[in-house]
Amino acid sequence: MGDKEDTEIPGLPRYISAHEVAERAGVSRSAVSRTFTHGASVSVATRAKVMRAAEELGYQVNDLARGLLANRSQLVGMIASDTETPFRSLQIATLSRLLIESGRVPVLITTDSTASGQASHAKLLRYRAQATVVLSGMPSRAFIELAQRNGQPLIAIGRNEEGPDHIRVNNKLAAATAVQVFAARGMQRIGMVTSAVGSPNLLEREQAYVEAARAAGLDVFVERAERTDYEGGSLAASLLLSPARRVEGVFCVNDLMALGLMDYARNMLGLRIPEDLSVVGFDDIPEAGWGAYRLTTFQQSVERQAREILHILDLRLASPSAPPIVTQLDVPLIMRDTVRSMKVDRTVPTP
Structure with missing residues (x-):
């Protein structure tokens, strides 16, 4: 009686079986099995016969069947x-x-x-x-x-x-760092762009960002789109960047939303980045480094x-x-061109 690895199912393609390899090599079926089982005992001569026959026939081990027999596959x-x-x-x-x-x-x-x-x-x-x-x-x-x-x-x-x-x-550290970046540049009104997806990562970033902003005495505004994508970033930007709010810096929960926000801010509102608006993303996707964006972002490797x-x-x-x-x-912050430079006091002290 053959094992499950040699079982043929009507209507499906026929594969070379271990039994055929054994006949071609002139060895037992168990010798073929041992040859293709890591750590099993088989003589050098038998292994050579089996491997030669397998190559001539084009035999491939049925790993799925073996995994089922072992109650776990690869x-x-x-x-x-x-x-x-x-x-x-x-x-x-x-x-x-x-x-x-x-x-x-x-x-x-x-x-x-x-x-x-x-x-x-x-x-x-x-x-x-x-x-x-x-x-x-x-x-x-x-x-x-x-x-x-x-x-x-x-x-x-x-x-x-x-x-x-x-x-x-480390969402909490990243969110707090984004607030520090904005606060260190004298910003008082900052925003966040996220989505209504509500995954643990997004919720943790939002909560930590809002808490850090309030602890620093900053005004913080949050806008949520339906999806965490480019279109969502554009939509959230249309809600967040109203003239009345005068938002100076925005942390986006991922880079796609940041790119959508940047394009909306530039093309629809005429804002300059980073002179009028600083933007920080999250992920460091390849597009974040493109010349059109040069996005400052937290890097997930x-x-x-x-x-x-x-x-x-x-x-x-x-x-x-x-x-x-x-x-x-940890997710290190990759500084590029979407956050304005810190002001340096160049006043020469009086001797």
Whole structure:
């Protein structure tokens, strides 16, 4: 009787089986299995026969079947929203590359609130994915709880549920730094642009920014668009930058909103940046460094984040019952051209 790896399903493409490799090599079926199992005992001569036969036939190991037999595959799920945005696409591409380099297979599930989207999330559990990385404020807490009940390791980025391993960014320090940047330049009326998405990251940035502004004695105004994108930044700018408010500096919760705000301020209101309005973003997407923007922004390194995800994944697989791992990454401020220079007192003191 063959094992699951050799099972053929009517109507699906036929793949070369391990049994055929064994016949071509003149060895047992178990010898083929041991040859392709890391650390298994097999003689040099047998290994050479099997590898030669596999190459001649074009045989590929059925890792999915092996993973199901072991009750865990090499699949690593990535659940993400807004996959078309620059930061998210870089985040997915970088993590996918490092997962492949580590011998794993990344699977992307785009998130939404529909029944079909929720069913796609649950499929990761049925395929016994090695782990799931939640890259956005969705899916719902219900999925997080379902995954935990099924024993699947979860690494959550920018979320706050109890139980999963977490990677967070230092939103509070970034928001307070943005206020300090504006206050140090003598600004008294500052603003913030965010959205109604309500993810933990955005809420934390908003709360910390408003608290720091009020503690510094500054007037602070907050405007929210429906989405955290370029159009949202433009819309929020139309509400925030009224002549009556005389806002001097704006902190945007991501770079896309900052770019939308800058273009609206320049093209629709005739404001000069940074002379009339200073702008600080968050993420440091490639577009932030383009000559048309040269945006001052807080840098989220997708490379550093992805490497931290793999580090946590290795730790979790080595110690499944260890307490949740929580890592916080700093986001350094990259100064470019959208914040006005500090005034320097050039008065020569009287001797």
